[in-house]
Amino acid sequence: MGNYYAKFSAFGSHAPAKILTNQDLEKMVDTSDEWIRTRTGMVERHIVSPEEAASDLAYQAAINAIEASKVKYKEIDAIIVATISGDHPFPSTACILQKRLGLKGIPAFDVSAGCTGFIYACDIAKQYVENGAAMNILVVGVEVLTKITNWTDRNTCVLFGDAAGAAVMSRAKATDISRIIDTKIDADGSQGEYLIQAAGGSRLPASHETVDANQHTVYMEGNRIFKNAVKSMYASSEELMRRNHVSSADIDWIVPHQANLRIIESLAEKMKVPMSKVIVNIHKYGNTSSATVPLAVDEAVRAKKIRRGDILLLTSFGAGLTWGSILARY
């Protein structure tokens, strides 16, 4: 714990206009609306146009969050972007976003933690705010997974969508009820091969062979990931609740990573929390990786479900493997 408390000043989000439905997917691969709904809970997802990239979505979400926060652009002290599908391997998407926002003289960097990226980025931002090094940090989770999807793999291509979610994290005033109570992030690299984009880095540089073998796309062993996801999100959530003396009855809203409705339902059951307290929008967006949690929070805030003072538990799980949770009073 540092000298100050951090809080979420506001959230923002953006999804591209084009919608891909389960019926559209039926025409592309051997699948069915019923198969996708019963196994994932997904009905449609938003996908980018060929000319759109991660920073385009991040820019809109960032503007929405900054406007809602009432923080002035010049008061932002750093930009952290969580992504695994940025505009380029380098420079970072955070630097591209800094240029788009017209901000200068502040650090900007990306965080790679798969679908847990936004939780990781918030954990980092919280340290800067708590120790007094920053007053306001723009944190963005953005993904354009549909551009690294294997459209011939019916087990994975139905799962992903594109979106960005953003938050402005600020130093809390003494009179604020809002604050981030605690965060917990974790990783297990020994299971990394179950969820991987194998090629395009220094292990397997891009070549005709890697392209032909679809190694630049998402590979996932869904069944192994399923069990790990439920157990890890449960473990980090329980740890946060235990060490802050918060019971599941105290929590107003759980906002879990939207990867699969059945993972979400298993987690709620294990935590003994009714689904009426769980924010779900997977049917509209599919799995947008690091964007799911801030996108879901933003929608719920704008729908006046989540209100100032509510106790939130944000939790996610992803490639790495990584996982983590945030306990916050909004």
Place this chain on the structure above:
Amino acid sequence: MDIEAKVKQIVMDKLGVEEAQIVPEANFIEDLRADSLDTVELVMAFEDEFGLTIPDEDQDKLRTVGQAIDYLKGKLG
């Protein structure tokens, strides 16, 4: 409740099948119409109920009701 009765109860709850269908030779996927995620959820329910960890490599050994009961009896016996 013994292991067998607990396993049957979990299978009934998770897969929504009648007790009469839950015979030892019933294959979760072929006979009880479980999908691949149901089988993972069953394993997780066994872990919670009996307080043990079933490693990923052991999951393939639990294809039928009887195999699940025998596996759990072996682990807990």
